[in-house]
Amino acid sequence: MHNKGLGITVLQEFKWTKKMPLDTSLGKGSKQKISWSKKVLIILGFLFVLGAVALITVAVVQNKPLPKNMKYGIVLDAGSSHTSVYVYNWPAEKENDTGVVQQVEVCKVDGPGISSYSKDVEKAGLSLQDCMNTAKQVIPKKEHRDTPVYLGATAGMRLLSLDNNKIADKVLLSVEKSLRLYPFDFQGCRIITGQEEGAYGWISINYMLGNFKQSSSWMPFQQTSTETSGALDLGGASTQITFEPTDSINESPENFMLFRLYGKTYNVYTHSFLCYGKDQALRLRLANDVKNAGSTNLQNPCFNPGYVKNMSAVDLYGSPCTAKYKLFSSSFILITGTGDYHQCQQNLQDMFNKTECPYSRCSFNRIFQPELSGNFGAFSAFYFVMNFLNLTSEKDLSKVKETLKEFCSESWQQVKEKFPDIKEKYLSEYCFSGTYILTLLEMGYGFTSENWGNINFLRKIKGSDAAWTLGYMLNLTNMIPAELPSSPPLSHASYVGLMVLFSFLLASVVFIGWLYFWKPRCLQKGII
Ligand SMILES: O=P(O)(O)OP(=O)(O)OP(=O)(O)OC[C@H]1O[C@@H](n2cnc3c(O)ncnc32)[C@H](O)[C@@H]1O
Numbered sequence: 001m002h003n004k005g006l007g008i009t010v011l012q013e014f015k016w017t018k019k020m021p022l023d024t025s026l027g028k029g030s031k032q033k034i035s036w037s038k039k040v041l042i043i044l045g046f047l048f049v050l051g052a053v054a055l056i057t058v059a060v061v062q063n064k065p066l067p068k069n070m071k072y073g074i075v076l077d078a079g080s081s082h083t084s085v086y087v088y089n090w091p092a093e094k095e096n097d098t099g100v101v102q103q104v105e106v107c108k109v110d111g112p113g114i115s116s117y118s119k120d121v122e123k124a125g126l127s128l129q130d131c132m133n134t135a136k137q138v139i140p141k142k143e144h145r146d147t148p149v150y151l152g153a154t155a156g157m158r159l160l161s162l163d164n165n166k167i168a169d170k171v172l173l174s175v176e177k178s179l180r181l182y183p184f185d186f187q188g189c190r191i192i193t194g195q196e197e198g199a200y201g202w203i204s205i206n207y208m209l210g211n212f213k214q215s216s217s218w219m220p221f222q223q224t225s226t227e228t229s230g231a232l233d234l235g236g237a238s239t240q241i242t243f244e245p246t247d248s249i250n251e252s253p254e255n256f257m258l259f260r261l262y263g264k265t266y267n268v269y270t271h272s273f274l275c276y277g278k279d280q281a282l283r284l285r286l287a288n289d290v291k292n293a294g295s296t297n298l299q300n301p302c303f304n305p306g307y308v309k310n311m312s313a314v315d316l317y318g319s320p321c322t323a324k325y326k327l328f329s330s331s332f333i334l335i336t337g338t339g340d341y342h343q344c345q346q347n348l349q350d351m352f353n354k355t356e357c358p359y360s361r362c363s364f365n366r367i368f369q370p371e372l373s374g375n376f377g378a379f380s381a382f383y384f385v386m387n388f389l390n391l392t393s394e395k396d397l398s399k400v401k402e403t404l405k406e407f408c409s410e411s412w413q414q415v416k417e418k419f420p421d422i423k424e425k426y427l428s429e430y431c432f433s434g435t436y437i438l439t440l441l442e443m444g445y446g447f448t449s450e451n452w453g454n455i456n457f458l459r460k461i462k463g464s465d466a467a468w469t470l471g472y473m474l475n476l477t478n479m480i481p482a483e484l485p486s487s488p489p490l491s492h493a494s495y496v497g498l499m500v501l502f503s504f505l506l507a508s509v510v511f512i513g514w515l516y517f518w519k520p521r522c523l524q525k526g527i528i
Pocket residue numbers: 078079080081082113154155156234235236237238239277278279380381384385388426
């Protein structure tokens with residue numbers, strides 16, 4: 001009896017296979033079908049296990065505990081012209097990463113730098129109180145006890161200690177007494193060396209720029225590192241140049257510092273010129289002019305025409321930079337501006353002795369300097385002055401000189417009318433300061449029209465002020481590891497991508513398995 005309906009044929013086949021033992025009774029086609037099913041099952045099972053293992057591995061390797069709380073640190077930059085209080089913070093669990101420390105507050109202390117309180121040392125400490133109270137408000141109360149406070153004094157205090165070491169100590173004691181009144185973890189007040197000032201400035205800017213980041217990949221030997229940027233800092237009493245030279249000539253060991261940061265060694269050149277900050281450089285120039293002219297009545301090309309100033313002799317000769325030039329008993333020096341850029345530059349060139357050099361190469365004043373290399377970040381007064389003159393992004397040195405020439409020749413009356421809101425002390429000195437910056441960079445350090453464009457005049461990097469303070473704190477809190485800390489092997493994007501891919505793979509395996517073994521009736525061959 002033959003049933004012709006297709007559905008019945010299938011049912012009969014089904015009945016038959018169920019009754020017969022598989023190994024002996026199956027036909028050739030059915031045997032092949034079952035061994036094929038086994039293979040598919042094994043492949044699907046293998047893919048499923050692979051997907052599951054991959055998913056778990058990626059999740060375990062990538063997911064580290066999330067940062068829970070923030071840590072804080074305070075650094076006081078006690079400069080020659082003023083003190084600034086910097087408050088930094090960073091996620092507690094990430095303190096060894098690069099670029100995680102951020103500036104959350106900067107408070108400019110009212111009044112002059114702490115070295116100016118030599119006649120009334122108690123006031124040095126008192127002057128810091130307003131800014132320390134601001135820091136107290138910015139930092140959450142529960143973090144106060146764990147927040148380290150460091151004070152680093154620079155060239156103003158270096159000069160004071162050269163002049164009178166005991167008074168310098170008294171000033172430091174006064175600021176220490178004041179800082180200990182706060183609920184923070186006081187870590188010390190000290191005068192930092194010019195070498196430290198340069199090196200910490202270099203560390204700060206390269207940390208903020210992310211230059212210490214080694215781009216780690218899947219293979220540890222494939223790490224590549226970025227070039228570092230040099231640092232140029234112009235303060236009121238000293239100036240620093242710091243960079244990583246390309247050649248390894250190391251004729252003057254005192255100008256080199258060796259750092260091991262994030263698994264890489266850096267041999268960094270640095271020099272600090274005491275008395276070459278912009279305030280002391282002006283005094284140095286004027287004291288020399290008085291000596292050369294044999295008169296206290298000076299015609300000066302570095303001030304705008306029509307500018308007249310009576311400068312007290314105490315102010316002019318009251319620092320170790322100029323004390324030796326004091327010849328006259330007169331109590332005032334009269335300065336009259338003539339506003340001539342070229343004469344000003346010629347006059348300033350005398351400050352840079354290029355004739356004697358005990359090394360294969362020098363910057364000036366017998367100081368070794370390797371060949372300039374790479375980019376430079378120029379901050380502090382380099383930025384303030386170039387920013388006022390609108391020259392921070394001018395890459396053509398001849399245009400810089402033209403602008404300066406024009407500015408110097410403007411009458412003092414005109415300048416005052418044009419910029420009524422700018423402090424008269426700053427405004428009157430921009431012609432001198434601009435010309436001094438150019439002379440220092442060109443004649444002193446050897447920048448030319450070819451590499452002028454490598455200098456970036458900057459104030460902040462990613463929200464933090466360019467200053468030595470960050471590098472100082474990073475070093476004292478051991479936040480820069482010598483070796484590269486282990487980090488997640490994947491970027492967040494790769495992590496998410498892989499998770500999606502593996503999830504898709506798993507879902508596909510399950511779906512194909514379901515289709516194959518538990519075919520829905522409508523898809524079963526032969527039913528329709
Ligand atoms: O590093 P040291 O030498 O100790 O000095 P400092 O730390 O006090 O020096 P700053 O970088 O704060 O300032 C450098 C100089 O720039 C001056 N200055 C600050 N703001 C300025 C502005 O807006 N325009 C012009 N000059 C400015 C300031 O008076 C100093 O003479």
